[in-house]
Structure formats: C-alpha cells, structure tokens
Amino acid sequence: MIKLRELVRSQVNQEVEIHLRQADPDTYRAVLKEIKSKEITNLVVDTRPENMHYFLKGDIETFDLEDFKYNFVNMTAFRIVDAEDVSVQEILKDMERFHPTVSRRKCESTVNLRISFRVSNVRLPDQFLAWEAEPALMYDSVLVFAIGLQTLEQSHALRLSNVSCDQEMPWDGGLSLINYINSVELKGLSGPIEFKEGRRIQFKLDLLKLKQHALVKVGEWTPSTGVNVTDRAAFFDTGTMNVTLVVITILQIPYVMMHHDKNYTGNARFYGFCVDLLDRLSRDVGFDYILDLVPDKKYGAQDPDTGEWNGMVLQLIKHEIPYVMHSLNPNRTGNSRYEGFCIDLLKEIANMVGFEYQIHLVPDGKYGVYDLDTGEWNGIVRQLMDKKADLAVGSMTINYARESVIDFTKPFMNLGISILFKVPTTQPTRLFSFMNPLAIEIWLYVLAAYVLVSITMFVVARFSPYEWHNPHPCDVDNDLVENQFSLANSFWFTIGTLMQQGSDLNPKWAASGGSFTLIIISSYTANLAAFLTVERMITPIENSDDLAGQTDISYGTLDSGSTMTFFRDSMIETYKKMWRFMENKKPSVFVPTYEEGINRVLEGNYAFLMESTMLDYIVQRDCNLTQIGGLLDTKGYGIATPMGTYF
Numbered sequence: 286m287i288k289l290r291e292l293v294r295s296q297v298n299q300e301v302e303i304h305l306r307q308a309d310p311d312t313y314r315a316v317l318k319e320i321k322s323k324e325i326t327n328l329v330v331d332t333r334p335e336n337m338h339y340f341l342k343g344d345i346e347t348f349d350l351e352d353f354k355y356n357f358v359n360m361t362a363f364r365i366v367d368a369e370d371v372s373v374q375e376i377l378k379d380m381e382r383f384h385p386t387v388s389r390r391k392c393e394s395t396v397n398l399r400i401s402f403r404v405s406n407v408r409l410p411d412q413f414l415a416w417e418a419e420p421a422l423m424y425d426s427v428l429v430f431a432i433g434l435q436t437l438e439q440s441h442a443l444r445l446s447n448v449s450c451d452q453e454m455p456w457d458g459g460l461s462l463i464n465y466i467n468s469v470e471l472k473g474l475s476g477p478i479e480f481k482e483g484r485r486i487q488f489k490l491d492l493l494k495l496k497q498h499a500l501v502k503v504g505e506w507t508p509s510t511g512v513n514v515t516d517r518a519a520f521f522d523t524g525t526m527n528v529t530l531v532v533i534t535i536l537q538i539p540y541v542m543m544h545h546d547k548n549y550t551g552n553a554r555f556y557g558f559c560v561d562l563l564d565r566l567s568r569d570v571g572f573d574y575i576l577d578l579v580p581d582k583k584y585g586a587q588d589p590d591t592g593e594w595n596g597m598v599l600q601l602i603k604h605e606i607p608y609v610m611h612s613l614n615p616n617r618t619g620n621s622r623y624e625g626f627c628i629d630l631l632k633e634i635a636n637m638v639g640f641e642y643q644i645h646l647v648p649d650g651k652y653g654v655y656d657l658d659t660g661e662w663n664g665i666v667r668q669l670m671d672k673k674a675d676l677a678v679g680s681m682t683i684n685y686a687r688e689s690v691i692d693f694t695k696p697f698m699n700l701g702i703s704i705l706f707k708v709p710t711t712q713p714t715r716l717f718s719f720m721n722p723l724a725i726e727i728w729l730y731v732l733a734a735y736v737l738v739s740i741t742m743f744v745v746a747r748f749s750p751y752e753w754h755n756p757h758p759c760d761v762d763n764d765l766v767e768n769q770f771s772l773a774n775s776f777w778f779t780i781g782t783l784m785q786q787g788s789d790l791n792p793k794w795a796a797s798g799g800s801f802t803l804i805i806i807s808s809y810t811a812n813l814a815a816f817l818t819v820e821r822m823i824t825p826i827e828n829s830d831d832l833a834g835q836t837d838i839s840y841g842t843l844d845s846g847s848t849m850t851f852f853r854d855s856m857i858e859t860y861k862k863m864w865r866f867m868e869n870k871k872p873s874v875f876v877p878t879y880e881e882g883i884n885r886v887l888e889g890n891y892a893f894l895m896e897s898t899m900l901d902y903i904v905q906r907d908c909n910l911t912q913i914g915g916l917l918d919t920k921g922y923g924i925a926t927p928m929g930t931y932f
Contacts, residue, residue, distance in 0.1 A: 542624015544617030551619015559627015569638025576644010696921025841874025
C-alpha cells in the first residue's frame with residue numbers, strides 16, 4: 286500500500302479515477318470482469334518478485350491462441366527471436382546436426398579445450414521453431430562468453446587457478462575477459478549483439494499482431510529508431526468482416542456530393558471528402574457498405590415538447606453543403622450519387638481500413654435529438670441505436686447527449702458556431718456627401734469660428750488706425766476717410782481665406798487666422814483621402830451581443846440541429862436571451878435546410894447562426910455574404926457508430 290500511495294500522489298491530472306483491487310486465485314476473474322465492464326485500459330500490477338516471471342517471461346508464440354483468432358481479439362506482442370530470419374534458421378539447422386564431445390588435456394598449468402562435432406540424425410521438434418526468449422538469451426550468453434574466452438586465450442595463455450567465492454581476491458584474467466566480451470559483435474538467436482560499457486545496445490524486437498490465421502510480424506522496435514510499423518493495415522482485419530454496412534449521409538459540399546449522371550449508380554453516385562474517407566475505411570477494415578441520404582435533410586435535434594430527435598443522428602450522412610451533396614448528374618446511382626467533403630473522407634477511410642459501404646440517407650433527415658417527453662431519439666442517432674446503420678458520416682457534431690447513446694471517433698474537424706450575415710450596404714450618395722470626411726460637430730465648430738473671426742475682424746478693423754484710408758489718395762487735402770472692412774467684407778474675406786482664394790481686401794494688421802485655415806484645410810484633405818479610399822459601410826451588428834441587444838434583425842438556426850440545441854441548453858445569459866427571442870419569434874426563424882437559411886440571409890434583415898466550416902465555404906463562394914464576429918463555441922465533427930461497435 287505504501288508503493289500504491291506514492292503512485293496515487295504522483296497523479297498530475299486530478300480527474301483520473303484510480304481503482305484499487307486486491308486479486309487472489311479465487312477473485313481474479315471478478316476483478317478482470319470489472320476491468321472489462323469499466324473499460325479500464327491502463328493497469329498497474331503490484332506483485333511479489335517471485336511472481337514477476339508470470340508477466341515478464343511469457344512468450345506469446347508458446348501459447349495456444351486458437352480461442353482468440355476468430356473473435357476479433359486485438360492482441361499485440363513483442364518477440365526477440367525471429368524464426369524467419371536466415372541466420373536463426375541456420376543456427377537451428379546446426380543444432381539438428383550438432384553433438385559435442387569435449388576432451389580436456391592438461392599441460393602444466395594450461396588448460397586446452399577442444400570441441401569436436403559429429404553429425405546426428407536427431408531433428409528438433411516443430412515447436413522449437415517458436416523459441417522462448419529465455420533459452421535464446423541463454424544460448425547467446427554462452428556464445429558471447431565462449432567467444433570472449435576464446436579471444437582471451439588467443440591473446441595470451443590462460444592460467445586457471447582455484448578461486449574462492451568467500452575471498453575478495455579476483456581472478457587475474459577477469460578484467461581482460463570482460464573487456465573481450467564487451468568487444469564481441471555477432472548475430473545470435475536474439476538478433477544483433479553489441480555491447481557498450483557492459484550494456485547491450487544493439488538488438489531488435491519484432492512487433493506481432495494476432496490475425497485469424499496466425500501471428501504475423503507487422504513491425505520492429507530497436508533502441509535507436511523506436512517502433513517502425515511496416516504493415517499498418519494488419520491492425521485491421523481487411524476483408525474479414527464479411528458484412529455490408531449501411532451508411533447514411535446528408536449532401537454538403539465539399540464533404541459529400543452526388544453525381545446526377547444516370548451512368549452512376551449505387552455508391553458511385555456520391556463523391557467528396559467523407560465518401561473518400563468511407564471508401565478508405567472500408568478497404569482497411571474490410572467491409573462493404575451501402576451509401577444513402579437522410580430523407581429530411583436534417584442533422585438532428587431534440588424537440589423539447591415531444592422529446593423526439595430528428596435529422597441525421599440515427600442515419601449516416603446528411604444532404605447538406607459542403608459535407609454531403611447529391612450529384613447533378615442523373616445517370617449516377619448508388620454511392621456515386623453523393624459527393625462532398627464527407628464522401629471523400631469516407632472513401633479515404635474505406636481505402637485505408639479496407640471495407641465496402643453503401644450510402645443511405647436518414648429517413649427523417651435529422652441528425653438526432655432526444656425527446657424529453659417520450660425519452661426517444663430520432664434521426665441518425667435512432668438509426669444507430671437500432672443497428673439499422675453501421676456508420677454515420679457527415680457534419681455530425683459530437684456532444685455529451687449523443688455520446689451517451691452512440692460512439693464517436695476522434696474529431697476529424699474542429700469548428701464552432703458563427704454568424705452569417707449579408708454584406709453591409711454602402712451609404713447612399715447625398716448632396717452634402719462632401720461633408721462626410723469630418724464629423725458634424727467639427728463642421729459646427731468651423732461655422733462658429735467663421736462667424737466669430739469675421740465679427741472680430743470687423744470690430745478690430747474699426748479700432749485699428751491702419752484700416753482707415755483716404756479714398757482719394759491724389760487729394761491730400763481731403764479729410765474724408767473710410768474703412769474697407771465692413772461687416773459684409775469681413776465675412777467675405779474670412780470665407781475667401783478659408784477656401785484659400787484670393788481677395789481684393791487686404792488687412793493692414795497682422796493676420797493670425799491663416800494658421801487656423803491651414804489646420805482646417807489640411808485635416809479635411811487628409812480625411813477626404815481616407816474616406817475615398819475606404820468606403821464606409823453600414824454594419825448594424827458586430828457580434829452576438831449586438832445581435833441579442835436588438836430586435837430589428839431576425840436571427841435563427843437550423844431546425845433540429847446541434848446549433849439549436851446549443852442555444853436551447855446554454856446557461857450563458859446572452860445565449861439564453863437569444864434563444865427566447867428565436868423561440869418566440871413569429872414567423873419561425875428556424876429553417877429546415879441550410880439552403881433556406883442562406884436564402885433568408887440574402888433577402889436581408891436576417892442573420893443565420895451556423896457552424897463555421899460550412900460558413901467559410903459559403904462566404905468564399907458568395908461575395909454578398911460575410912461572417913460576423915468570432916466563434917461562439919468550440920466543438921468537433923466525428924464519425925458516429927452504434928455503442929460498443931468493435932470496429
């Protein structure tokens with residue numbers, strides 16, 4: 286328990302559950318059954334040293350695996366003796382012929398060992414072709430020792446003396462013998478042998494995989510390169526499942542698309558990423574499939590009133606862009622009718638794993654939503670639960686509710702919810718559009734400054750003696766003087782200066798208003814250039830908070846989809862407010878297909894909440910659409926299978 290206590294304390298991830306069980310000959314079966322039921326994969330066995338050999342010395346090739354071959358048992362092991370190796374086979378042949386006779390001849394203090402051979406007709410039994418590790422290592426150990434001793438004898442004569450284990454006096458030639466052993470390099474039963482500082486640094490372990498016919502070598506492990514899997518397909522029983530899977534999908538570019546050419550039939554009707562993935566999977570795993578579309582073209586969401594789910598959860602693939610789409614070619618049939626990203630993905634997986642498939646659409650066109658009242662699922666989830674389909678490929682979102690009744694692979698794509706909106710319209714051209722570079726407040730300040738400067742100029746000109754002059758300069762006796770800066774002329778001079786236009790009026794006093802004019806004109810020119818370069822757009826919303834804070838623009842989601850479920854079950858106040866708006870809005874803001882949602886956005890005054898990957902695809906192909914804000918959440922698409930499916 287002290288050692289186990291240290292093991293528990295060393296856990297970095299506090300979310301890891303640790304189960305402690307004590308097993309004995311009477312209870313170990315119950316412990317193993319519990320491990321299986323709880324799907325525990327990491328085991329730490331604490332046992333006495335004298336029992337360690339039960340775990341470390343078991344050679345898989347010496348066990349009877351007949352009961353495990355045909356039950357799809359995933360059994361992988363290592364071996365150190367490769368019976369198929371040429372050098373190993375030569376050693377085995379020598380053992381069949383080998384019969385040693387040893388003679389000892391003493392000459393003074395030197396001992397000469399002479400080994401003679403004679404041919405024997407004894408043949409090793411067939412079971413010796415599967416060597417255990419312990420005798421093979423013993424054979425190599427004796428061989429290495431013999432070579433080291435032989436090399437030592439060749440360098441100088443051996444002088445053997447009685448050595449007592451009770452005394453500290455070592456053998457004089459012991460250090461030399463160790464050095465010669467460390468220099469030995471050969472290929473024995475356990476592979477290449479080489480030492481460095483007393484440790485073996487050169488050896489090879491074969492990676493074995495249990496197949497229906499026998500254990501097969503699928504890779505190697507060496508200290509220098511690590512694991513090298515040479516036959517990855519061997520981890521799947523290619524062509525051995527002997528089943529035809531029903532695969533449902535929804536057409537979505539570019540994941541699953543469909544050829545409408547009449548020449549295409551069956552699975553050939555579909556193409557796209559998911560179809561290629563399914564095709565690769567079917568080849569690697571070894572199964573056939575029938576590909577079909579989801580009838581109602583829905584991913585699947587739970588109706589809070591009826592508790593029923595719809596869409597694709599109970600089927601395999603959905604008819605939605607860009608994941609699964611119907612091909613426009615009417616001649617295509619079968620799987621070839623479909624195309625898109627998920628179709629390509631499905632083909633690729635089928636090729637890698639090794640299975641055939643048939644694509645079918647989910648009948649209700651829904652992915653799958655749980656009905657709180659009836660306790661039933663619909664869509665793809667229902668199909669998988671009833672074992673009417675073997676795989677569900679499409680833009681199938683992984684969430685907790687679905688994972689409680691069906692299984693998912695690891696996500697093949699990560700995404701989130703975002704807002705699709707129509708590109709903002711430009712401001713209409715008006716008569717006074719030239720005033721747009723400056724704010725209305727600035728123009729009011731300029732107008733006030735213009736009036737104030739003009740009046741100030743008029744007053745100052747009245748008091749300044751330099752602004753009074755003789756209208757008839759040739760008549761020096763004329764006492765009549767006049768001031769050219771009347772109130773009207775003052776306003777005229779100011780506006781002329783502001784517009785950088787010449788004027789017959791020229792004040793005699795120092796004018797400081799020129800600096801004001803310079804600043805205003807420079808600011809206006811700079812803002813006008815920026816205004817003409819970047820056309821101002823009317824953007825009524827910038828993020829989900831803006832969308833939730835207004836009621837003029839309607840917004841909605843796909844009916845019976847994971848996006849609708851996200852808003853319905855969200856505990857964030859902004860999203861709860863958005864759900865109340867969508868739920869009570871009349872007419873309904875929910876749409877049955879993505880195409881209808883996109884069309885409503887193009888009509889204007891409507892924002893469509895959809896998954897980011899599909900939104901990116903749509904925005905790239907329609908310049909009238911854009912994405913508003915970032916992602917509202919993070920999730921992933923996965924391939925769904927019935928709960929507990931072995932493949």
